[in-house]
Amino acid sequence: RDDLRGREPYGAPQLDVPYALNTNENPYPPSEALVKAIGEAVRDVAGSLNRYPDRDAVALRSDLAAFLNRDTPGAGLSWRQVWAANGSNEIIQQILQAFGGAGRTALGFEPSYSMHPIITSVSGTAWINAHRDEDFGLEAERAVAAVEEHRPDVVFLTSPNNPTGTALPFSTIEAVLSVTPGMVVVDEAYAEFRRAGVPSALTLLPRNPRLIVTRTMSKAFAMAGTRLGYLAADPAVIDALLLVRLPYHLSAVTQAVARTAMAHGAELLGSVDALRVARDDLVAWLRAEGHQVADSDANFVLFGRFADRRRVWQSMLDRGVLIREVGPPEWLRVSVGTPEEMAAFRTALKESL
Numbered sequence: 001r002d003d004l005r006g007r008e009p010y011g012a013p014q015l016d017v018p019y020a021l022n023t024n025e026n027p028y029p030p031s032e033a034l035v036k037a038i039g040e041a042v043r044d045v046a047g048s049l050n051r052y053p054d055r056d057a058v059a060l061r062s063d064l065a066a067f068l069n070r071d072t073p074g075a076g077l078s079w080r081q082v083w084a085a086n087g088s089n090e091i092i093q094q095i096l097q098a099f100g101g102a103g104r105t106a107l108g109f110e111p112s113y114s115m116h117p118i119i120t121s122v123s124g125t126a127w128i129n130a131h132r133d134e135d136f137g138l139e140a141e142r143a144v145a146a147v148e149e150h151r152p153d154v155v156f157l158t159s160p161n162n163p164t165g166t167a168l169p170f171s172t173i174e175a176v177l178s179v180t181p182g183m184v185v186v187d188e189a190y191a192e193f194r195r196a197g198v199p200s201a202l203t204l205l206p207r208n209p210r211l212i213v214t215r216t217m218s219k220a221f222a223m224a225g226t227r228l229g230y231l232a233a234d235p236a237v238i239d240a241l242l243l244v245r246l247p248y249h250l251s252a253v254t255q256a257v258a259r260t261a262m263a264h265g266a267e268l269l270g271s272v273d274a275l276r277v278a279r280d281d282l283v284a285w286l287r288a289e290g291h292q293v294a295d296s297d298a299n300f301v302l303f304g305r306f307a308d309r310r311r312v313w314q315s316m317l318d319r320g321v322l323i324r325e326v327g328p329p330e331w332l333r334v335s336v337g338t339p340e341e342m343a344a345f346r347t348a349l350k351e352s353l
């Protein structure tokens, strides 16, 4: 394909370093009890791996619906309103295959998650780049103006946003829903980390058949290695996704591991409170040190501003701390880690300035 010539594959550094604070993973691995339960669940399916898995993943989707209903009282989801795939990146790919394509457009508000434009253009959909406000928020008026100007088939709203950490007010999401001719995707990969009082778009689902809310087990759920992303939407949206999914796209092992992880959900999500506190401490420390910091409702913090961020990034890496060069040119992003990792980050940053 001519349009792929000259591109680089996605390649955020995957380095063997003492302190990897660059991909917003949960720093706490599964407990011994969960490791044991996963081992048993995998052994249970191992005996029937000669068979294809349930291609509709009904048991997994039922568990996910129950989990979302506990997370967001009032969501009232059934398994038919939930769909799962190999990470939320594959969820986004399926959405674009079903609702984008040649002659169609998708709109996002930069700075935001870099895979949205990449997956969009790889799917043959034209990407339209609009912008967030100066403070990385997105007022309803600006969002509506962009949607009305471009009339996109798909709009991406990310809340809390990556790489800025900013959560969107309901007024923006509702305003975009009211004017978008196509689908509105609210990417909530970091939803579980949001501060008290910040609502989830899940509560808007019953009134909005063109809304898709995506989530992942890669972040709060500490299951990035499982590759399990999911969405909630109107059943008609899921019928459309069934037309583009590859049959048996979720292995029996993935389904079993994800269900076992959810059965231990309370224990896994126990780390979320600790990470929220660590995030707020990190924001306060960075501000006290004189840095500019974006408000964060996620498990990472965008901070700056550095005339030469590459030099700071490299100096941190030389000290064993891998953070991320992402977002506007003078900013850096750090994922929230364990107390030991945060101490190493603080020391390395001071030494690097």
Ligand code: PLP
Residues within 6 Å of the ligand: 023, 024, 086, 087, 088, 089, 090, 113, 158, 161, 162, 187, 189, 190, 215, 216, 217, 218, 224, 228, 229
């Ligand atoms: N959406 C956002 C906003 C993200 O930051 C990420 C990963 O960093 C993803 C989606 C993809 O997550 P995964 O494919 O691991 O579920």
